[in-house]
Amino acid sequence: MLGTGILKGMVETAKNFAGSYHDPERLTTVEYPEQRIASKENARQFPFLVHDTEDPMQGLRCVACQICEKECPPQCIYIVKSKDKRADYKGQMQLYPVTFDIDLSVCMSCQICVEVCPFEAIKMDTEFELSNTDRFGGLLVNKHQLAKSNEHYRKIHPTEAAVSDDALAIEVAKAKAKAKADVEAKAKAAADAKAKAEAAAAAAPVGVAATAPVPKPSAPAAAPAAAPAA
Amino acid sequence: MDGTQFMTFHDLAYDAGKTDFQRKAEVIGVGREGELLEVAMGPQHPSTHGVFRMDVVLDGETVVKLKPVFGYLHRNHEKIAENTSYLGSMPYTDRLDYFCSLTNNWAYALAVEKLAGLQVPERAEYIRLITAELTRVLNHTCLAGFLLQDMGALGTPLMYAFREREKILDLFESLTGARMMCNYMRFGGCRCDLPAGWLAEARKVVAEYPKFLDEFDALLSGNEILMARTQGVGKLSAELAINAGITGPMLRASGVDYDLRKVDNYGIYSRYPFRVPLGDHGDVYDRYMIRMLEMRESLKILEPALKDIPEGPVVDPKAKLRGFRPKPGEAYGRIETPKGELGFYLISDGSPNPYRYRVRPPSLINLTILEDMCLGQTVADAVITLGSVDIVLGEVDR
Ligand code: SF4
Numbered sequence A: 001m002l003g004t005g006i007l008k009g010m011v012e013t014a015k016n017f018a019g020s021y022h023d024p025e026r027l028t029t030v031e032y033p034e035q036r037i038a039s040k041e042n043a044r045q046f047p048f049l050v051h052d053t054e055d056p057m058q059g060l061r062c063v064a065c066q067i068c069e070k071e072c073p074p075q076c077i078y079i080v081k082s083k084d085k086r087a088d089y090k091g092q093m094q095l096y097p098v099t100f101d102i103d104l105s106v107c108m109s110c111q112i113c114v115e116v117c118p119f120e121a122i123k124m125d126t127e128f129e130l131s132n133t134d135r136f137g138g139l140l141v142n143k144h145q146l147a148k149s150n151e152h153y154r155k156i157h158p159t160e161a162a163v164s165d166d167a168l169a170i171e172v173a174k175a176k177a178k179a180k181a182d183v184e185a186k187a188k189a190a191a192d193a194k195a196k197a198e199a200a201a202a203a204a205p206v207g208v209a210a211t212a213p214v215p216k217p218s219a220p221a222a223a224p225a226a227a228p229a230a
Numbered sequence B: 001m002d003g004t005q006f007m008t009f010h011d012l013a014y015d016a017g018k019t020d021f022q023r024k025a026e027v028i029g030v031g032r033e034g035e036l037l038e039v040a041m042g043p044q045h046p047s048t049h050g051v052f053r054m055d056v057v058l059d060g061e062t063v064v065k066l067k068p069v070f071g072y073l074h075r076n077h078e079k080i081a082e083n084t085s086y087l088g089s090m091p092y093t094d095r096l097d098y099f100c101s102l103t104n105n106w107a108y109a110l111a112v113e114k115l116a117g118l119q120v121p122e123r124a125e126y127i128r129l130i131t132a133e134l135t136r137v138l139n140h141t142c143l144a145g146f147l148l149q150d151m152g153a154l155g156t157p158l159m160y161a162f163r164e165r166e167k168i169l170d171l172f173e174s175l176t177g178a179r180m181m182c183n184y185m186r187f188g189g190c191r192c193d194l195p196a197g198w199l200a201e202a203r204k205v206v207a208e209y210p211k212f213l214d215e216f217d218a219l220l221s222g223n224e225i226l227m228a229r230t231q232g233v234g235k236l237s238a239e240l241a242i243n244a245g246i247t248g249p250m251l252r253a254s255g256v257d258y259d260l261r262k263v264d265n266y267g268i269y270s271r272y273p274f275r276v277p278l279g280d281h282g283d284v285y286d287r288y289m290i291r292m293l294e295m296r297e298s299l300k301i302l303e304p305a306l307k308d309i310p311e312g313p314v315v316d317p318k319a320k321l322r323g324f325r326p327k328p329g330e331a332y333g334r335i336e337t338p339k340g341e342l343g344f345y346l347i348s349d350g351s352p353n354p355y356r357y358r359v360r361p362p363s364l365i366n367l368t369i370l371e372d373m374c375l376g377q378t379v380a381d382a383v384i385t386l387g388s389v390d391i392v393l394g395e396v397d398r
């Protein structure tokens, strides 16, 4: 019968209309800004710089390598490297950014800077209420405005931050192990050099020890072999 | 009336050399001014789906000539891509067809993977399939809403469509971090793994979606006014559709069985049986129904895929993020996006930037046939015919 399609449609509309008063399925909007929907854990808005210490400027992880500046598709990052170096989180001497600006009016929130950064130094924030009366200067943010603590990062992206913290912990452990190994190797090398000199002095007249393995200065395993020869 | 006519740069220059009267006389025909009316619909017309202009010549209410004018949203996408790294163009592809950023990502990633010989891990293939089909559902839902809005069903269908779309956008947000500009696929896989609980949520959305489709069908598909308004309007013959290179639901509505998911078998589509809905009139109603049916088929793919998805890595370990330089060569990657065949043609000269980067946008090519579909119909029909083509100006103008 002509008109049944229309009537069926009307029934749907009526159901939805009535439902919008009590059925949570039908109540799909919230009254922003009084009510807010929590943002998703992976949500990304604009980048920020992570710092580890109390003083944001001292603890910036960024080493001004400028990879992000080069890779940023719309070219909205501007970095000036420092002339001097300072120790980073694992004690290595590194450059730091004297200027680090991001033009948020150009940034397209693509997260490529985060992906290419080898130092876990730049991450995505979830802050989106950035409206400003100054059209140009207001959205050009400098490193003081960009610096946020690692705690903040842990709070907004817990899963991601855990991965990043682990990666850094491994780096620190590696750096420590390397430093320790360096110290040991140096001591060993000195000891070995001494042992070798003594061995050479002792072996020269006998002639048998000449076939003994020549201890390598840096190989720790070779040291005990050198001892009997001496 | 001869075939579709475009406003080319040559035409513009040619037009500029004439007086306004001469130009008008040419378009309308000398001696008929006063009988025919030339109307510029757009670029700010509410029904043109963005900044698109149709120069229509009307005889009373009947369209006797229609000239689509493109280019208001031109952003130099291809040239920009030739000047940034391969990775740097990925977020720009989101902005082509901004309803379907994940399928755009996939098409581009596919082209680069062909170029660089990267392998996509199993889990990433599943994620791609799932996100692409969700995108298809999302796009068709919106299209149905917008099309009805064009017909004068103000508000209601569009709001219902957007209510459902929101659920899928939420899924995208928790997966990729952004609702629309996902920038998620990478060469040789995906950017990150699925977050905890995502699959369960996706299963829930997919399981509940048929309810919405039933509701929408009850609301509109059988509606007599809708049928009277759309059946026999904006007809496109199969022959003309093939000749004009039309792809996607538009082509299938004209009865041509051509779906790249079946033809090319890219990704893992061959593992899931699904049907390709075909129309037989090629009118606006068929185009609307094809989309409704395609959504149901997509859900049929999604349901088992969400169950079968294996564990594993999501990106090829050979893929490099920094300093990516594919060896010299060329590649064409294409997939069936919700709007049709989206292809990326790339030439590499071994440098970090593509030497040539070309997009084959389905929206633009489907739009070129607009005049042939609208001639002899009323202005109001031209509006819904345009709506049924399903264009996004970001992709048309690039
Ligand atoms: S943010 Fe990262 S990539 Fe950018 S300059 Fe600093 S360390 Fe380098």
Ligand code: SF4
Pocket (backbone or CB within 6 Å): A046, A047, A071, A072, A073, A074, A075, A076, A077, A102, A106, A107, A108, A109, A110, A111, A112, A113, A114
């Ligand atoms: S998010 Fe993208 S556009 Fe914004 S600063 Fe980072 S790389 Fe540049």
